[in-house]
Amino acid sequence: MSIDSGELLTCPARITLDAAQLAFFDRLPAAAPSVQSELSCELERGHEGSHAALGQQVEATTWWVQWTLSASEINPYTWCPVHRSLDTTSRDDKDCTLFDGHPGRHSSAQCYWHSKEETESVQ
Ligand SMILES: [Zn+2]
Numbered sequence: 001m002s003i004d005s006g007e008l009l010t011c012p013a014r015i016t017l018d019a020a021q022l023a024f025f026d027r028l029p030a031a032a033p034s035v036q037s038e039l040s041c042e043l044e045r046g047h048e049g050s051h052a053a054l055g056q057q058v059e060a061t062t063w064w065v066q067w068t069l070s071a072s073e074i075n076p077y078t079w080c081p082v083h084r085s086l087d088t089t090s091r092d093d094k095d096c097t098l099f100d101g102h103p104g105r106h107s108s109a110q111c112y113w114h115s116k117e118e119t120e121s122v123q
């Protein structure tokens with residue numbers, strides 16, 4: 001199996017929320033529509049640690065469902081503070097859409113990337 005370069009390599013893990021988790025999200029004072037019962041991991045394929053999917057956002061707090069093979073939980077995070085700094089054409093494309101402290105590379109606008117500091121230390 002070959003993988004095209006440039007393809008978005010998202011972790012394939014999925015989770016189906018149970019009734020208690022859906023009830024938790026329903027009780028949040030969020031303006032957004034209710035959470036889907038099935039969520040997909042939003043981290044980079046092959047990431048370390050728990051899988052994670054954004055469930056709901058309430059003001060500056062993002063509630064992420066995190067799960068492993070044996071357990072799942074819902075935790076509050078702030079957005080990852082890292083911004084992509086390659087160009088200045090569109091701010092919306094540069095903000096990492098994951099949570100603060102997430103494993104793997106940053107993600108936004110359908111691609112993963114390293115921050116400038118990380119790129120310099122890796123290469
Ligand atoms: Zn995952």
Ligand SMILES: [Zn+2]
Nearest residue numbers: 080082096106
């Ligand atoms: Zn990030």
